[in-house]
Amino acid sequence: MTTVEHLIGPESTEEREQRTSYLELFFDLVFVFAITQVDSLVADDPTAGGFARATLLLWLVWWAWGGYAWMTNAISIESRGVRVAFLAVTLGCLFVALGVPHAYGSEGLWFAVPYFAVRVAHVGLYTWGLRQTPEHQAAIRKLAPWFLVAPTFVLLGGLADGSWRTGLWAVAVAIDVLGALNVSNAGFRVSAAHFAERYGLFVIIALGESIVAIGLGSSHLERGALFATTVAVGFAGVAVLWWAYFDFLALGAERTLARTPVDLRGPVARDIYSFFHFGFVLGIIFYAFAAKETLEQPDDPLSTAGRWALGVGIAAYLLASVVGRLRAIHRVAWERAAGIAAVLVAITVFQDARGVVLLAIVVAVLLGVVTAESVRLRRFRQELASAAP
Numbered sequence: 001m002t003t004v005e006h007l008i009g010p011e012s013t014e015e016r017e018q019r020t021s022y023l024e025l026f027f028d029l030v031f032v033f034a035i036t037q038v039d040s041l042v043a044d045d046p047t048a049g050g051f052a053r054a055t056l057l058l059w060l061v062w063w064a065w066g067g068y069a070w071m072t073n074a075i076s077i078e079s080r081g082v083r084v085a086f087l088a089v090t091l092g093c094l095f096v097a098l099g100v101p102h103a104y105g106s107e108g109l110w111f112a113v114p115y116f117a118v119r120v121a122h123v124g125l126y127t128w129g130l131r132q133t134p135e136h137q138a139a140i141r142k143l144a145p146w147f148l149v150a151p152t153f154v155l156l157g158g159l160a161d162g163s164w165r166t167g168l169w170a171v172a173v174a175i176d177v178l179g180a181l182n183v184s185n186a187g188f189r190v191s192a193a194h195f196a197e198r199y200g201l202f203v204i205i206a207l208g209e210s211i212v213a214i215g216l217g218s219s220h221l222e223r224g225a226l227f228a229t230t231v232a233v234g235f236a237g238v239a240v241l242w243w244a245y246f247d248f249l250a251l252g253a254e255r256t257l258a259r260t261p262v263d264l265r266g267p268v269a270r271d272i273y274s275f276f277h278f279g280f281v282l283g284i285i286f287y288a289f290a291a292k293e294t295l296e297q298p299d300d301p302l303s304t305a306g307r308w309a310l311g312v313g314i315a316a317y318l319l320a321s322v323v324g325r326l327r328a329i330h331r332v333a334w335e336r337a338a339g340i341a342a343v344l345v346a347i348t349v350f351q352d353a354r355g356v357v358l359l360a361i362v363v364a365v366l367l368g369v370v371t372a373e374s375v376r377l378r379r380f381r382q383e384l385a386s387a388a389p
Contacts, residue, residue: 018194020201023083024072027090028198031065032205034097035281039213039289041101046305051312055282056169057103057111060154061096062281063176064115066274067122067147069198073191074136075129085125092118108165112158119151139187139266146179180270188266196254199273203245203280210238210288217295230298230356234291237363241287241317244336244370245280248377249321256328271327279320286313294355302355310362311347315340318369335376339369 038061041054068089077086092114099111123144130137150172157168214234221227253272260268290310293302302310318336325333342365350358 018073018191020194020197021072021077023077023086024198025201027068027086027093028065028202028205030090030093030097031061032202032209034061034093034100035065035206035285036209036213036288037097037100038285039292041104042286042289042305042309044101045104046303051305051308053104053166056166056173057100058282058285059173059278060115060169061100062278063173063274064093064096064118064122065202067119067126069195069202070188070190070269070274071122071126071129073194073198074189075126077129082125082129085121089118089121089125092121104165108158108160112155116151116155119147119154123147133189135187136189139183142183143179146175146183150175150179180274187263188269189262190257190265190269192254192258192260192265195257195269195273196250199277200246200250203277203284204242206281206284207238207242210241210284210291211235213288213292214238214295217292221295221298226298226356230295230359233356233360233363234295237287237291237359237366240363240366240370241284244317244321244366247370247374249324253324253328268327272324276320276324276327279316279323283313283315283317283320286310286316289313291359294359298356299354301352302358306355307347307351307358310359311344314343314362314366318343318366333373335369335373339365342369 035058038054038058041057042050044050045053075082077083095114096111096118099107099114102108103111123140126140127137127144130140153168153172153175157165157172160168214231218227218231218234221230257265257268257272286309290302290306290313293306293309318340322333322336322340325331343362346361346365347358350361353361
């Protein structure tokens with residue numbers, strides 16, 4: 001058995017060809033808009049509590065999108081009726097996105113009501129779409145009570161105020177997670193190629209939104225050396241984040257899922273994609289916030305919120321890849337683990353540095369991490385790629 005086969009096991013032959021549809025991409029664009037709206041929560045409340053509430057809301061939005069990613073992986077959305085229903089849900093997602101900036105304010109119901117509708121529609125469409133596959137339908141029926149109670153708490157939170165709203169939404173997150181942990185072995189079926197492609201494309205779209213943030217943040221700067229340097233550093237950060245995900249991790253995660261027997265894929269997909277990929281999205285959103293603040297005033301030190309958004313964002317991104325690789329191939333990504341510590345030290349030691357300098361230091365750390373890892377894993381990446389069908 002080769003090194004790759006030893007690490008991730010023999011490939012399952014029970015795979016069907018499936019690609020991400022244009023309708024799914026259209027749907028994802030709306031959800032990424034909702035996720036990028038979380039930046040406004042951090043901007044309005046740049047405190048530890050503000051970051052925590054923004055992360056909580058981001059999880060709610062992420063979990064709703066993930067539910068639809070699982071659904072479209074399992075059912076066909078090509079019929080006219082399902083397409084119409086899916087487009088109606090997409091409209092609901094747009095209302096969710098528009099409600100994000102004021103979700104903790106006086107307009108909480110503008111987030112909670114469409115969110116509740118989107119989550120309930122998900123359970124209904126998922127169950128109906130699996131009517132021809134009773135075993136898989138039984139799995140979603142076991143999950144349905146959890147996934148109906150959780151958005152009910154979100155709705156109740158929309159009616160509450162202050163800490164009560166935050167508490168009720170935290171309970172909703174806990175219910176969703178407990179439900180996923182309790183019924184993941186119930187008979188879910190996952191198409192590995194489609195699943196990996198769907199999550200990879202979501203990461204790409206989120207990175208694209210970071211480019212938009214850089215463009216908006218730099219639009220007022222006078223064209224010159226500082227402008228060129230700041231934009232280049234901001235873009236380099238996005239580029240290295242892309243590299244850190246797609247150079248090895250995305251391929252390794254897909255191959256692991258593909259080589260897992262079909263009836264055992266549920267827990268693997270849940271952990272690597274539903275749980276751990278949240279760190280990638282959180283990292284991208286926080287990096288975009290820090291990069292935009294840097295571009296607005298590159299000569300000034302970053303604010304405390306900007307520094308911690310930069311450090312925690314990159315740390316969350318690296319941590320997601322560390323735990324993801326550990327789950328996928330049972331190996332520790334030592335370079336990335338060291339990178340987490342280095343980034344957090346950098347934002348502490350260089351807190352008084354100009355924003356563009358601190359951003360450049362953090363990007364350099366991230367670049368060093370993926371370069372060192374790429375050199376060390378070159379042979380293994382070649383074996384992994386050659387093992388692809």
